[in-house]
Amino acid sequence: MTTEPTRRTLAVTDLSLVVLIGSTGSGKSTFARRHFKPTEVISSDFCRGLVADDENDQSASGDAFDVLHYIAGKRLAAGRLTVVDATNVQAESRRQLVRLAREHDVLPIAIVLDVPEAVCADRNAGRADRAGLPRRVIQRHQRELRRSLRHLEREGFRKVHHLRGVAEIEGAEISLERRFNDLRHLTGPFDIIGDIHGCRAELDALLAKLGYVDGAHPEGRTAVFVGDLVDRGPDSPGVLRRVMDMVAAGTALCVPGNHENKLGRWLAGRKVRIAHGLAETVEQLEREGERDPEFRDRVRTFVDGLVSHYVLDGGALVVSHAGLPEKYHGRTSGRVRAHALYGDTTGETDEFGLPVRYPWAEDYRGRAAVVYGHTPTPTASWLNNTICLDTGCVFGGRLTALRWPERELVDVPAERVWYEPVKPLRPEAPGGADGRPLDLADVAGRRGVETRHLGRIAVKEESAAAALEVMSRFAVDPRLLAYLPPTMAPCATSREEGYLEHPTEAFAAYRADGVRQVVCEEKHMGSRAVALVCRDAAAARERFGVSTEVTGALYTRTGRPFFDDPAVTERLLARVRDAITAAGLWQELDTDWLLLDAELLPWSLKSAGLLRRQYAAVGAASGAVFPGALAALEATAARGVAGVGGDDGLLARQRERAIDAAAFTEAYRRYCWPVDGLEGVRLAPFQLLAARGRPLATVGHDTQLGWLDRLVEQDASGLLRRTGRLYVDTEDEASVAAGVRWWLELTEAGGEGMVVKPLEGFVRRPDGGLVQPGVKCRGREYLRIIYGPEYTRPDNLERLRVRHLGHKRSLALREYALGLEALDRLADGEPLWRVHEAVFAVLALESEPVDPRL
The missing domain is CATH 1.20.5 (Single alpha-helices involved in coiled-coils or other helix-helix interfaces)
Known part of the structure; x- marks a missing residue:
């Protein structure tokens, strides 16, 4: 008679250490194969085979378990579910695994396979490698298992699934559960609100300013509260009621602050010190209880259910009351919760008797933006991709929110000083826009840079070393080096008689990529230049952290300054700034700095x-x-x-x-003429790259050239030069012919040639690949400089037509994606080291071997 399997679902957290427990022959390996991926399971037998070439060599068990623990640790560090397939019936072996889970801040979960001794013996007898296993080994395992069952939770296992008998084991199903803090599927947009501390009127004013009506946003935005809703202020119950209602309605999320944690312990009847504003909350709750007897229980339930931190927006955003280092993101342990609630302290106290907090944000280099509160500061500012939103509302400061993903700060002033601070409000972070200097570790060695448009781009160690030489010895102040332009691929080699490059090839290539509308831009006879122009020195200090009275930078494709004398650079920037002001671009683009791509003449x-x-x-x-x-x-x-x-x-x-x-x-x-200071110098801008809070490189070129035409028109100094252009329809023969004629006129008059670009600022091919942002088509006589005086002779030209463009095109696309990434990070307000990571990678790729004539 066959026993029907007993259906049972076992909940397993998606990031955890699953420990299978059972005597030999209990079916642990079969169970693991049935329910988990092969890569998720680490078997003691397999590890024993690795070190001894014999899975049954018990003398190798010590080394085998060293290997097992090492592999499990690596997997847990990488955030991967890990299953340990071993008998694990001894308390000491389990203790090591629980310790390993705690080291990596994941949940240890036990699954016990409790199978009768006779079944285990029969199974071992049927295996050739276990046939001679003494029965006393199974009996010992069974005794140890029995002793263990009562103590597993006390040992530290957060979940214990006890499967009794073969039928229950065979009927079991594994259900992977998200961690409570894993809300990566929620992409917002979000409005993250700093510490409120009972300031109900200010909360209502801020929600109204953010656009919320009756606790909901008409555009579906979600409010996220960073904790410390209560204590010190005039109406903690009112704040709690508003936040609880919004969370219940699904229009808000909330993480706990240390003040909620303390309130929760008081509500549970535990002994706590009534200090730091809790006395005010207790009094207010007692009055509220007279009107609503159930309110106190509702608050207790709400506080008990708060999760230490949330990972949101695909992992790009982490919200925690006191902040959280990257190693704790998405992890689950008492240590993680403690840091999320209180931060990390040095063990010292300051002159005000308050704990000195470890400045974790100064060392933070994580990809996710961490938004937090806890430590009041006069103003909210980004520090290494982290931002503190506690701007001391209850102390008479402001109540601040961060709009995400816009990275826009919105605040309202406090109605009054509700609570005198023990310690004056002052910034906790070091000075400067970034908060920490660039570090060699940010750019050295082999690395990969994640980009939004081309995935992960590899940088070789030797390329990074070459870039470091240039950057450290010759480049402008790296705080001002916000972008490096990519190399540009030439058009395909022409078969036209007497020509190596011809625009028909460029038009045909874009037509093949599905790009119909292109713009042909005059290629000026100068050097590629990037100009960072700030409205004034204060704007340069605020965003780029420079301490001197500079207002920007002008540098080459490799980051070197064009002028040895900084005063000459400042005079040039002043002329550009005057034109920007006259053109009204500061106001139109709502910015106090602009980054421009240009050509500086003469060559x-x-x-x-x-x-x-x-x-x-x-x-x-x-x-x-x-x-x-x-x-x-x-x-x-x-x-x-x-x-x-x-x-x-x-x-x-x-x-x-x-x-x-x-x-x-x-x-x-033709590319040379004398200059004296700025006399004779010309700057031909052809693209706006970024402004405060906004990348501009993907804006259509018709809009771009419209902005720049206004800039040139308003330039009273004669410095700026207009970029000529012609729009071409690649599917219209007459339009293509007009483009060819225009190019011939330019080049026959001594011009360098033109750059052909998709009219749209950013284009993908039908297959999803990136389209070249521009291809250069150089004139016949200009190429004589590049390839030598006699390159147009038929035999020479035929040899030169064997050009290998694949690497150059790949390099152009990779550098383009890195440039866009740098601009996105810059506009998003990310810290300098994050921007510089992408900028440095562009320079590193420039050292890859490629024909310099292309």
Whole structure:
């Protein structure tokens, strides 16, 4: 007669250490295979085989369990569910596993497979590797199991699932449960509200300012309270009622503060010290109880149910009362809860008798933004991707909220000082916009940078080392280095006679990518320049943390300053700033700083050394050699020497070379003219990259060029130059032909060429891949500078057409994605080290080997 399986569901937390407990032959391995992934299960037998080549070699058990604990620790550190398949019937073996779970702040869960001794013996007898196992081993396991059953919860197991008999084991099902703090599926938008401390009127005013009506937001936003709802203020019951109603209605979330924790213990009848404002709350609750006898029980239930912290928005946001280091995010333990409620203290007290808190936020480098309260500060400001919203409302400060994902701060003033602070409000974080300096560990070694548009981008260790050399020795102040422009891929190699690059290839490539509307922008004869322009020195200090009276920066593609004299840079920035002001862009974009992508002219301003050593040397040599050589050949040809005269003779070939050399000299001279200070210098902006709270690089180029045209029109100094452009429909032959004609006119007049870009600011291919943000199409004569005076000769041109563009195109897209990531982080108000991580990666990729002529 077969016993029907008994159906039973076992709840297992999705991040936990599951410990299977049972004697040999109880079916633990079979149970593990049935209910868990193979990678989630760590078997003592398997580990024994790893170290001894024999899974039954009991003499290797010590080393095997060392391996098992090591692997389990690595998995738990990585946030992965881990199942230990071993007998675990001895208290000491379980004690080590519980300790391991506590070290990694996860729940230890026991699943006991309680199978009769006879069944275990029969199963072992049926296994060739266990057939000779003495019966006394099973009997010992059974005795140890019996002794263990009463003590598992006391040992530290948070859940104990006791399966009795074969039928119950076979009928069991595992149900993975989310941790209470895991709300990553909730993506907001959120309004995170700082410490209220009984200030009901201020809470109502702030909710109204945020747009809430009767506790709900018409746009479906969710309020998130960081705790410390009670104590010190005039109406803690009113605050509790409002927050509890919103949480019950699903329009709010709330984490506990240390004041709720203390109130909860008092409500439970435990002995607590009535201090730090609790006396006011107790008195107010007693009065409220006279009107609503059930209110106190409702508050107790609410406080008891609060979860220490929440992980929200796909893991991008963590809300905790006192803040939380990254290693605790999403973890579950008493240590995590204690830090979430109280923070971490050094064990010292300050001059006011208050505990000195460990400044965890100064060392924070996590990806998730951590929003917290607990420590009152005069103003809320970002520090290493963390922000404290306790702005001392009850002490006469302000009640502050953070709108997420906008990262916008909204606040209301306190009606009055409701409670005199023991300690004056002052910032806890060190000075500067970022809160901590950049660290070598932020950029050194092999690393991967997560981007929103291209996933994880790898940076080789040797590339990082090369970038570090440039950055540490030659770059501008890294606090001002908010962006580096990507390299730009050339258009596909042309088969047009006499041309290496031709715009028909660029139009065809975009048409193949599904891009119909493109803009052709004049390529100026200068050097790529990034200009950071702040409205004044105060704006530069506030966002970029510079301590000197600088108002921005002007630097090259590798982060080097264009001018050795900072005063010259400041004069140039002042002219750009005046144009921005006159154009009304500060107000229109609601910003006090702008980041621009531009060309700085002339080219010789940056590349004088290169011109002297490389290009001018070639021109001078040809000018010195060819006249004499041609005169001698002409005299020789006049004497009738064979092979010298005629259309194919040596004289004709040397005349062609002289013409090519002269064209080469003429080509590079177009990019050179004398300058004196700013006299003769021109700046041609072609894109706004970012403003306060807003990345702009993905805004359509028609809008971009409209902004910049206004900027140039309002420039009274003559510094700014307009970027010529032509819009082309890649599916219209006449429009494409017009684009080709425009390019020919530009280049035949001595221009460098043009850049073809999708009219939209950011485009993906139908298959989801990124479309090149722009391809350069350089003129025939400009390429003579790049490839040499004689590159247009048919045999040379044919060899040059074998260009390997794949790596260059890949590099361009990776640097583009990193640049966008840097701009997004900058506009989001993320700390400097996070911005700099992406910026530095662009510079590191520049050291990858690629043909520099492309």
